Amino acid sequence: MPTNELHTRLRESGLRATRQRTLVYGLLRRVGGHHSVDDLVCLLADSGEPLSRMTVYNVVSDLTGAGLLMQADVGAGRALYEASETWHHHFVCRSCGTVIDVPCARGTKPCLDAPSGLEFSIDEAQVIYRGFCHGCRAGAHSFEARSTERHT
């Protein structure tokens, strides 16, 4: 996706199209996968366009709020970000920590029908599946099968 288009996307989402936001969004769209803020800071530095850590935190927060990025909380201070068009979930391996996308049946938020009769409004349901990936199989089995997609 060319810079102009990224620029347009940002504006359409109600955000100012700054160099920093364009860089982060462009990077995530280009490389794909799940990345922590620290990852992003390093990748940007390596690409010759270093941004401050605080800026990256602000940018991913803004882009997530605008719906351009998805945030996956895969436990204990591990927040990962990705540029994705469709709402989906994540599998996390208990052994090696690998994160794998898991398609969502509905594909749009809030995905799950929450039980009715609750005193609050839900706009999103995030599911984290845990278990052991193919490489780490050990103890605990509940079902098995064959592969689909895999990121980072």
Next chain:
Amino acid sequence: MPTNELHTRLRESGLRATRQRTLVYGLLRRVGGHHSVDDLVCLLADSGEPLSRMTVYNVVSDLTGAGLLMQADVGAGRALYEASETWHHHFVCRSCGTVIDVPCARGTKPCLDAPSGLEFSIDEAQVIYRGFCHGCRAGAHSFEARSTERHT
């Protein structure tokens, strides 16, 4: 639940029944609700039985592994623990951070049927619902209703 019984529970779960484990497990059963490690350290200190932070981390990790505690990752370095008999999920208010239990349709792990055709084994599916609680309602509504249970 008397100390003897806590003791027995621990042994049955394959853990040594140490004073520290008994204290933490007993506390969580007695007070109920969701608590961070820091919470627990303070509560224990207040009750005149101080434990080191590291010990509390070890204990909750061991008890969670043994199935006596549930861990709820409610985002960005917020790991909460609770003593619960049945598997369930959590709602987190985007505004005030309040955590509310949400019953799970099945009540046992792994709760959700994951999409078939995946190259890994799932033993647990944790769902985090996000939105706004009754007190914080603002913008975003997707449905509403009446209350059930509420903790911490």
Next chain:
DNA sequence: TCTTAAACTTGACAATGTAAAAACAAAGTA
């Protein structure tokens, strides 16, 4: 070009979690 509100940078700091080694204690056994 000029103006202004929004965004970025910097540096210090808070919160959360982990590593390693030494002291200690639970549980089984003699």
Next chain:
DNA sequence: TACTTTGTTTTTACATTGTCAAGTTTAAGA
């Protein structure tokens, strides 16, 4: 009951992740 073994706890230091606040810079509209 005393002994032994092995797992647990404690301490200290540190790594990681995220936040605050003040000052500077910049995007976007007039």
